[in-house]
Amino acid sequence: MNFRWLFVICLTIVLLSACAQKPKQDQTMPGMDHNQHNQPSGGKESTNTSQVQAVWKFADSAPQSGKDEQISIQIQDNTGKPIEKFQVSHEKQMHLIVVNKDLSFFNHIHPDYKGKGLFQIRTQFPTGGDYKLIADFIPEGGEAKTESQWVKVSGDVPAAQPLTPETNLTKVVEGKEVSLSFDQLQAGKELTMTFNFLDASTKQPITNLEPYLGAVGHVVILSADAEKYIHNHPLEEKATGPQAKFGTAFPASGIYKLWGQFKHQGKTFIVPYTIQVP
Numbered sequence: 001m002n003f004r005w006l007f008v009i010c011l012t013i014v015l016l017s018a019c020a021q022k023p024k025q026d027q028t029m030p031g032m033d034h035n036q037h038n039q040p041s042g043g044k045e046s047t048n049t050s051q052v053q054a055v056w057k058f059a060d061s062a063p064q065s066g067k068d069e070q071i072s073i074q075i076q077d078n079t080g081k082p083i084e085k086f087q088v089s090h091e092k093q094m095h096l097i098v099v100n101k102d103l104s105f106f107n108h109i110h111p112d113y114k115g116k117g118l119f120q121i122r123t124q125f126p127t128g129g130d131y132k133l134i135a136d137f138i139p140e141g142g143e144a145k146t147e148s149q150w151v152k153v154s155g156d157v158p159a160a161q162p163l164t165p166e167t168n169l170t171k172v173v174e175g176k177e178v179s180l181s182f183d184q185l186q187a188g189k190e191l192t193m194t195f196n197f198l199d200a201s202t203k204q205p206i207t208n209l210e211p212y213l214g215a216v217g218h219v220v221i222l223s224a225d226a227e228k229y230i231h232n233h234p235l236e237e238k239a240t241g242p243q244a245k246f247g248t249a250f251p252a253s254g255i256y257k258l259w260g261q262f263k264h265q266g267k268t269f270i271v272p273y274t275i276q277v278p
């Protein structure tokens with residue numbers, strides 16, 4: 001396994017505790033990370049990310065659908081002391097993914113950093129129901145961290161849409177024919193997933209994808225119950241199409257939903273897929 005693979009997978013499968021692919025010797029060294037070029041020299045102030053926690057607050061004690069709601073996310077250590085410094089990752093200090101329980105709604109937004117560990121954003125939930133908020137961030141000198149929170153939003157709750165795995169992974173989105181393929185698809189295996197882009201009307205390959213948040217694309221993957229979360233970045237971040245390749249690994253077999261986010265001709269677009277991982 002080459003180092004780049006190890007790095008990409010460990011950086012992205014942030015939910016898996018202690019990073020399943022991590023070399024054994026790292027696990028006994030709190031705060032150490034294979035991402036060592038990011039360690040401050042001397043390193044004794046390095047953040048032990050196992051003690052990093054997020055405290056979630058809503059300006060409205062009962063958030064409502066269709067209304068601007070302010071979300072505050074306070075990042076602190078287990079003694080309540082704010083974590084003050086964050087590494088910029090893909091142009092942002094925090095990435096926040098919002099999904100509803102049946103995964104029919106997906107949003108990827110970026111809270112503002114207010115200092116002293118506090119991030120804030122205003123957003124809207126389209127309907128009532130349960131939503132999961134997932135924050136991705138990297139405390140300076142620490143490793144990538146994911147903190148999540150379920151929130152109940154009041155308002156009409158539409159009937160849950162069942163997640164049905166798709167067998168045809170080619171679809172047209174915003175005038176682009178997008179095909180998703182895997183070199184192998186099996187739980188627990190390192191695999192490459194490839195998105196291929198054609199102009200839907202001319203069938204010509206699209207070779208001028210634009211960087212979106214510093215990479216040709218971003219992929220977020222959630223298990224059907226929204227418990228397993230993976231955020232992938234491209235193997236070649238500077239690619240421009242017609243292919244965008246991502247390395248990933250599905251932790252267990254089951255149904256997953258994934259969302260690829262790309263940018264073309266100044267416009268970002270999202271390509272969702274529901275897949276069955278054997």
Ligand SMILES: [Cu+2]
Nearest residue numbers: 092095096108
């Ligand atoms: Cu983001």
